[in-house]
Amino acid sequence: MIHATLPNQQKDSGLKPVDNRSIDASVRLPVIILFGNAVHWLVIASLLSLIVSIKLIAPGFLGGISFLNYGRLAPMARDLMLYGWATQAAMAAGIWLMARLCGCPLGGDKGDGLGGMLLRTLIISATILWNLAVLLGTLAIFAGYSTGVEWLEYPHWASSMLLLSFLLIGIWSILLFDRRRTGRAEVAQWYLVAAFCCFPWIYGTANLLLVWKPIQASAQGPIQSWYCGSLLALWLLPVALASVYALLPRLLDCNPNRRHLATLGFWMLLLIGGWNGMDRLIGGPVPAWMTSAGVVAGVLFLIPVFIISINLLGMPRNETIVSSNFPVRFFLMGLYALVLVGVIGALDSLPDFSGVVRFTAFTEAKAQLWILGAVSLPLFGVLYEALPQLLGRECWCSTLSGRHYIITLVGLGMLIALMLLGGLFTGIALTDPTVSFLNITSYSYPFHLMECVAQLLLLIAALILGVNITRSLAGDYLLNKQTGK
Amino acid sequence: MNHDHHIHQHENGTEETNRPLSPWLVGAFMLSLCWGGFYLAFNSGGFRQDVYESNAVNWAGGGAQAAAPVDPKVVGKRLYTQNCVVCHQPTGMGVAGQFPPLVGSEYVLSQGNMGENHLVMLVLNGLQGHFMVKGQAYNNAMVPWKQLSDEQIADILTYIRSDWGNNAPAITPDFVTQIRKETAATTDSYTQEQLMAMPAIKPATVPGSSPVKK
Amino acid sequence: MHRLPTLLSGIFLVFLASWLGLVAYPALQLGRLTPVADADNGGTLPPVYGGQAIAGQRIYAMEGCISCHSQQVRQTSITSSDVERGWGVRPSVARDYLRDSTAFLGSRRLGQDLSNIGVRRPDAKWHFVHLYHPSAVCDGSLMPCFSDLFLVRKIQGQRSDEALDLTGADAPKEGYEVIPTVEAKNLVAYLLSLRHDYPLPEAPIKKTGPAK
Numbered sequence: 001m002i003h004a005t006l007p008n009q010q011k012d013s014g015l016k017p018v019d020n021r022s023i024d025a026s027v028r029l030p031v032i033i034l035f036g037n038a039v040h041w042l043v044i045a046s047l048l049s050l051i052v053s054i055k056l057i058a059p060g061f062l063g064g065i066s067f068l069n070y071g072r073l074a075p076m077a078r079d080l081m082l083y084g085w086a087t088q089a090a091m092a093a094g095i096w097l098m099a100r101l102c103g104c105p106l107g108g109d110k111g112d113g114l115g116g117m118l119l120r121t122l123i124i125s126a127t128i129l130w131n132l133a134v135l136l137g138t139l140a141i142f143a144g145y146s147t148g149v150e151w152l153e154y155p156h157w158a159s160s161m162l163l164l165s166f167l168l169i170g171i172w173s174i175l176l177f178d179r180r181r182t183g184r185a186e187v188a189q190w191y192l193v194a195a196f197c198c199f200p201w202i203y204g205t206a207n208l209l210l211v212w213k214p215i216q217a218s219a220q221g222p223i224q225s226w227y228c229g230s231l232l233a234l235w236l237l238p239v240a241l242a243s244v245y246a247l248l249p250r251l252l253d254c255n256p257n258r259r260h261l262a263t264l265g266f267w268m269l270l271l272i273g274g275w276n277g278m279d280r281l282i283g284g285p286v287p288a289w290m291t292s293a294g295v296v297a298g299v300l301f302l303i304p305v306f307i308i309s310i311n312l313l314g315m316p317r318n319e320t321i322v323s324s325n326f327p328v329r330f331f332l333m334g335l336y337a338l339v340l341v342g343v344i345g346a347l348d349s350l351p352d353f354s355g356v357v358r359f360t361a362f363t364e365a366k367a368q369l370w371i372l373g374a375v376s377l378p379l380f381g382v383l384y385e386a387l388p389q390l391l392g393r394e395c396w397c398s399t400l401s402g403r404h405y406i407i408t409l410v411g412l413g414m415l416i417a418l419m420l421l422g423g424l425f426t427g428i429a430l431t432d433p434t435v436s437f438l439n440i441t442s443y444s445y446p447f448h449l450m451e452c453v454a455q456l457l458l459l460i461a462a463l464i465l466g467v468n469i470t471r472s473l474a475g476d477y478l479l480n481k482q483t484g485k
Numbered sequence: 486m487n488h489d490h491h492i493h494q495h496e497n498g499t500e501e502t503n504r505p506l507s508p509w510l511v512g513a514f515m516l517s518l519c520w521g522g523f524y525l526a527f528n529s530g531g532f533r534q535d536v537y538e539s540n541a542v543n544w545a546g547g548g549a550q551a552a553a554p555v556d557p558k559v560v561g562k563r564l565y566t567q568n569c570v571v572c573h574q575p576t577g578m579g580v581a582g583q584f585p586p587l588v589g590s591e592y593v594l595s596q597g598n599m600g601e602n603h604l605v606m607l608v609l610n611g612l613q614g615h616f617m618v619k620g621q622a623y624n625n626a627m628v629p630w631k632q633l634s635d636e637q638i639a640d641i642l643t644y645i646r647s648d649w650g651n652n653a654p655a656i657t658p659d660f661v662t663q664i665r666k667e668t669a670a671t672t673d674s675y676t677q678e679q680l681m682a683m684p685a686i687k688p689a690t691v692p693g694s695s696p697v698k699k
Numbered sequence: 700m701h702r703l704p705t706l707l708s709g710i711f712l713v714f715l716a717s718w719l720g721l722v723a724y725p726a727l728q729l730g731r732l733t734p735v736a737d738a739d740n741g742g743t744l745p746p747v748y749g750g751q752a753i754a755g756q757r758i759y760a761m762e763g764c765i766s767c768h769s770q771q772v773r774q775t776s777i778t779s780s781d782v783e784r785g786w787g788v789r790p791s792v793a794r795d796y797l798r799d800s801t802a803f804l805g806s807r808r809l810g811q812d813l814s815n816i817g818v819r820r821p822d823a824k825w826h827f828v829h830l831y832h833p834s835a836v837c838d839g840s841l842m843p844c845f846s847d848l849f850l851v852r853k854i855q856g857q858r859s860d861e862a863l864d865l866t867g868a869d870a871p872k873e874g875y876e877v878i879p880t881v882e883a884k885n886l887v888a889y890l891l892s893l894r895h896d897y898p899l900p901e902a903p904i905k906k907t908g909p910a911k
Contacts, residue, residue: 056809059834059843066847071763141763148760148801178703185706193703194710201714205722210801217799219729224804226721234714260506270710274717280806283777285791288536289529290725291777296521303514310510355778359769359808430808433783437811438839534728535901537792538776559736563743571750 017103017181020389026105027096028390029120030169032473033127034092035383039462039469041084041134046462048077050455056448067142075153076141082151082231083162084134086375090195090239091130091169093382096390097246098173098192102180106172126168133161149210149220151228159207163200170196187262188246194270195238202230221281222290229277232370233301234270237338240378241269244312244331247385251328254316265307272300279349282358291351298349305342309335326401330381333409337373341366344420356431361447362423369416372458380408380465387472395472404464411457418454422447557655561644564637568630569645577649583625585618587645592618594646594653600685601656605664608638611674629674635661729793735900744897745798748889753800755889758882760801762845769805770814770893785819786812787895792902795895810842817894824864826887827879832869848883851875 054061055070062068099106107119137154140146146153154162173196177189206227209215215223245262278294313335322328344366347353357363388395422444429440530536566575572584579586587593595601611629615622630638639658646653734743748756759765772787773780781787791814796802820826828835831849833842849863854876862876871877879887898904 055843056841059841063844066762066845069762069843069845071766071843072761074766075763144761146761146763148763148765148803150765150806153763174703190706193706194714197707197710198714201718205718209722209726214800215726216730216732217796217802218732218793219726220796220802221793221804222725222729223722224802226717230717264506267709267713270713271716274714275721278721281804283773283790284804285537285771285793285795286725287530287532287534287728287793288538288774288776289525289532290721291774292525292528293720295528296524300517300521303517307510307514351777355773355780358773358778359806364807430784431778431780433780433785437784438837441809441841442839534732534793537774537790537901556736559741559743560734563734563747566747 018105020100021392023099023103023105024390024392026107026116026120027099030106030123030127031092031096031386032390033124034088034095034130035387036469036473037127037131038085038089038092039383039466041080041088043459043462043466045077045080045085046455046459048073048080050452050459052077053448053452053455057445057452067144072141072144072146075146075150076138078151079141079153080134080138081371083137083154084131086236086371086379087166087199088130088134089379089383090236090375091166093243093379093386094173094192094196094239095169095176096386097188097242097382098176101182101186101189101192101246102176103182104176104179106176123169123172126165129161130165130169133158133165137162147211149224151231152206152211152224156207156212159203159211163203163207166203167200170199186246187259187266188242190266191238191242191245194266195235195242198230198234198238202227202235221284222278222286225277225280225294226274227277228280228367229297230274232367232375233273233276236371236375237273238269240334240375241308243378243382244335247327247381248312248331249315251325251331251385252315252317252321254318258311261307261311265304265311268307269304272297272304276301276345279345279354280363282349282351282354295349295351295354299346302342302346305338309339326396326398326405327381327385329405330377330384334374334377334381337369337377337412340416341370341374344369357423357427360423360427360430361419361444362427365416365419365423368419369412372412373416377408380404383469387469391472395475397468397471400464400468400471404461404468407457407461407464411454411461414457415451415454418447418450422451557640558644558647560637561640561642562648564633564641565644568633569641572627577645577651582621582623585616585621585623588649588651590618593642594651595685595687598681598685600687601660602664602683602686603680604642605638605656605661606668606671606683607675607680608642609661609665610668610671612677612680613674614676616677626674631665635659635665732794732797734797735794737897744899745795745895746897748798748892751885751888752892753889755885755887755892756800758848758886759803759889762886764813765803765805767807767809767842768803768811768813769808770803770812771805772812772814772895781812787815789895789898789902789904791895792899794899794901810840813890813893815894815896817891818896821891823887823891826890827863827883828865830883830886831863831865831877835865835867835869845883848880848886849877850880851877 051062051068052070052074055073059070066072095106106123107116133154137158140155140158141153145155147155152159173192177185177193180189206223209223210220210227214220275293275297278290279298280294282291282294282298284291313332322332344362348357348363348366384396384401425447426440426444429435429443430437530538573579573587574584577587585592591597591599592604592607595604607627608630610631611627613626615624617623633641636658638661639656642656642661645651646656734745737744737746771791772782772789774790775782782790795814825836827849829837829842830845832844832846833840851871852875854862854874858876859878861878863878865871865877896904
C-alpha cells in the first residue's frame with residue numbers, strides 16, 4: 001500500500017517543517033482515541049438503525065417496552081451517527097491532517113516539556129468528555145429526556161458538554177494553521193479552517209435558540225432547518241473534502257488540482273451551503289421568501305458540487321493504484337455520493353417535485369446518502385490512511401478492509417435506491433386523496449422489508465471495520481508487550 | 486514492518502496547474518446564479534412575514550391585511566390563564582383561607598391606602614407571611630414574577646383590574662418598568678408591613694388617564 | 700488567502716450571510732409574532748392550551764412522536780394534497796405555533812399529519828384505545844403500542860369510568876381493567892388540542908372547503 005506523505009516542503013516562517021514521525025507522535029493518542037470511539041459508535045448506531053428499520057415491518061418487534069420504542073430509538077441512531085461517528089471521526093481526521101499539512105506538531109516544539117504534557121492531557125480529557133457527552137445524551141433520549149428537536153435531541157447539559165469538548169479540540173486546528181511551517185496554504189487547509197470555525201457557531205446558535213433558551217416556537221422551523229443543512233454542508237462535508245483534497249492527489253501521485261477551480265468551489269460551497277437546509281421547509285409554515293430561498297439554495301448547491309467534482313474526479317488516475325488502494329477507492333466513492341446528493345437535492349427542491357416527495361423516504365434518502373456516503377466514505381479513507389502511519393506499521397487486514405469496502409457500498413447503494421424508489425412511490429400515492437393512508441403504508445411494506453436487508457449489510461460492514469480496527473490496535477498492544485520483554 | 490521506502494515525497498505547491506476556468510463553465514454558473522436571483526425576486530412575496538403563497542401577486546399593494554392591534558386585556562387574560570389560575574382560580578375568587586380573591590380586593594383595585602405601586606411591587610417580588618385581604622387573614626406565600634416582561638405584567642394587571650366586576654384603570658408597561666427599576670435591589674418577598682411602609686403612588690388616577698371600560 | 704486573518708474574515712463574512720438570512724432575520728421576523736384577537740369568541744388566536752395539554756407536549760417530545768408525525772399543512776401553492784386529504788382546512792402558518800414551546804414540524808410522515816388531529820378525531824376514548832394498541836382500530840398501522848402509558852389493575856368495586864373498552868386479544872383478564880395513566884391523559888389532551896380550524900389574517904379559510 002502506498003502512503004501519502006504530507007506536508008509541503010516550502011517554508012516561510014524560518015522554522016523547518018518537522019518530520020512526519022514527530023508530528024504523528026504528537027497527535028497519536030487523541031486521534032486514535034477519537035477514531036476508535038467513532039468506529040464503536042458507528043457499530044452501535046448501525047445496530048440501532050437496523051432495529052429501527054425492523055420495527056417498520058414488524059411494529060411489535062421489541063414492543064411494549066417504552067424505552068425501546070421507535071420514537072426513541074430512531075433519534076438515538078441518528079444522533080449517534082452524527083455526533084458519535086461522523087463528527088468525532090471528522091475531528092480526528094481534521095486534527096491529523098492539519099498537523100501534517102502544517103508541518104507542525106501539536107503543541108509546538110515544547111511537546112516533550114511540562115507544557116506539552118498538560119496540553120496532551122487537556123486534549124485527551126476533551127476527547128473523553130466528548131464520548132461521555134454522547135453516551136449520556138443517548139441514555140437521556142433512552143430515558144425520555146429528549147428535547148424533541150430533530151437532530152438536537154440531547155438535553156442541554158449534554159449539548160453544552162459537546163460544545164465545550166469541541167472547542168477544546170477544535171481550537172488546535174486553528175492554532176496549528178496559524179503556526180504552520182509550510183508555505184502557501186493548500187485548499188485542504190482552507191476547508192479545515194472553515195469547518196472548525198463553523199461547527200461551534202452552528203451548534204452553539206442552534207442549541208441556544210432551540211434548546212438552551214428556546215425562541216418563540218413560530219421562529220423555530222427555519223432555525224432548525226438551517227442547522228440540519230449547515231451541519232452537513234459547512235462542518236461534515238468540508239472535513240470530508242479536505243481529506244480528499246489533501247490525500248487523493250498524493251495517493252494518485254499526480255499533479256494536484258487546478259487552483260482556480262478549487263478556490264471557486266470552496267467559496268461557493270461556503271456561500272450556498274449555509275442556505276441549503278431550507279429545502280426541508282418548502283411549502284412549510286414559513287413565509288414564501290423562505291420557501292423560495294430553499295428552492296434556490298437547493299438548485300444552486302449543484303454549482304459547488306459540480307466544481308468540486310470536476311476538480312477532483314477530473315484528475316488523471318492510475319487505475320492500478322486505484323484498484324489496490326482502499327483510501328483512494330473510498331475517496332472516489334465519496335465524491336460520486338456527493339454528486340448524487342447534489343442531484344437528488346436539486347430535484348427535491350423543485351417546488352412541484354418537492355410537493356410530491358417531501359416527508360417521504362425520498363428526502364430521508366438524501367440525508368442518509370449525505371451522512372453515510374458523501375461524509376462517511378471519505379472519513380473511512382482517512383481512517384485507513386492515517387492509522388498505519390500513526391502506529392508506524394501496516395496494521396489493516398486487507399481481506400477485512402476489502403469486505404468492509406464492498407459490503408458498505410452494496411448496503412448503501414441498496415438502501416438509497418430503495419428509499420428513493422419507495423419515497424417516490426408513496427409520494428405519488430399521497431397526492432391522490434382517494435387512496436387511504438393505511439393503504440399506502442401497506443404498499444411500502446416491500447420497500448421497508450428490503451431496507452432491513454440493506455441496514456443489515458451496513459451493520460455487517462460496520463462490524464467488520466470494528467473488528468479490523470480492534471485487531472489493529474490490539475496488535476499494537478501485543479507488539480509493545482513483546483518488545484517490552 | 487518498515488514501509489519507509491514506499492513513501493513518495495510529493496513536491497507540492499510549485500507545480501500546481503493554474504489552468505484558467507473554461508468560459509463555458511463560468512457562463513453556466515453565472516446564468517444559474519442569475520436564475521436564482523430572479524426566482525427569489527419573483528417568488529418571495531416581498532420578504533414579508535405574512536405572505537405564504539409563493540405565487541401571491543398582490544403583496545406589493547398591502548398584501549394580507551395587517552393584524553389588528555391586540556387588546557391588552559385579551560393578552561392579559563391569556564397570560565393569567567397560563568400563570569395565575571392555579572391559585573387565584575379562573576373566577577378570580579381564590580381559595581378561601583389559602584389564596585386571596587382578586588375580585589374586589591383592595592390590593593388589586595388600589596383602594597384605601599393602597600397604591601398601584603404596591604400591586605406591581607408584590608407581583609414583581611412576591612409576598613409572604615400574614616396579610617389581610619378584604620378583612621380576611623391569610624398566611625401564605627406568593628412567588629415573585631420577575632421573569633415576566635413589563636408588558637406582560639402590565640397586561641395581566643390590566644386584565645384582573647377589569648374582569649369579574651372589577652373596574653380600575655389600566656396599568657401601563659412604563660409604570661411597571663419604573664417600579665421594577667425602583668425595587669431592583671429587593672431580593673426577598675415582601676411582608677405586608679414592608680409593603681405598606683412605602684408611600685402609595687396612584688398614577689392611573691392622575692387627570693388625563695381614562696379608566697378602563699369594561 | 701494564505702494568512703489566517705484574511706481566510707478567517709472571508710469565512711466569517713460568507714458564513715454570516717446565511718446566519719443573518721436564516722437565523723437572525725427569521726428570529727426577528729417570526730420571533731415577534733403576537734396572537735391576534737378572536738373576534739367571534741373574545742379570546743386570542745391561536746387559542747391557549749390547557750394545563751394538561753402543556754404537560755402532554757412533554758410526552759410528545761419524549762416519546763419521539765416527531766420521528767413519524769409532522770405537524771404542518773403545506774401551502775397550496777406547493778401542493779394541494781395536504782388540504783385535499785383533509786389534514787387541515789388551510790395551510791399552516793408560523794403564527795399557529797405561538798402556543799408551543801417546541802415547534803414539532805417534523806420531517807417524515809410514516810404516520811399521518813397531526814396538525815388537526817383534534818378536529819379529525821375529537822374522541823378521547825378513541826385515542827386511548829389507539830395508543831394502547833394502534834392496529835386494533837387502524838388495521839395495518841405501523842405505530843407501536845404505547846401500553847406503558849396505561850395501567851392494568853384489578854377492578855375494585857365498580858369498573859372505573861376511565862377504563863378502556865377493549866375487545867378480543869387486547870381485553871384484560873376477567874376482573875381487571877385497563878386505565879390510562881396521567882401521562883396518557885396529558886398526551887391525549889394535547890392531541891385533542893391540536894386544531895387549526897380558525898382563520899388568521901395571513902391564512903384565511905377559503906370557502907371552497909376541504910374535500911373530506
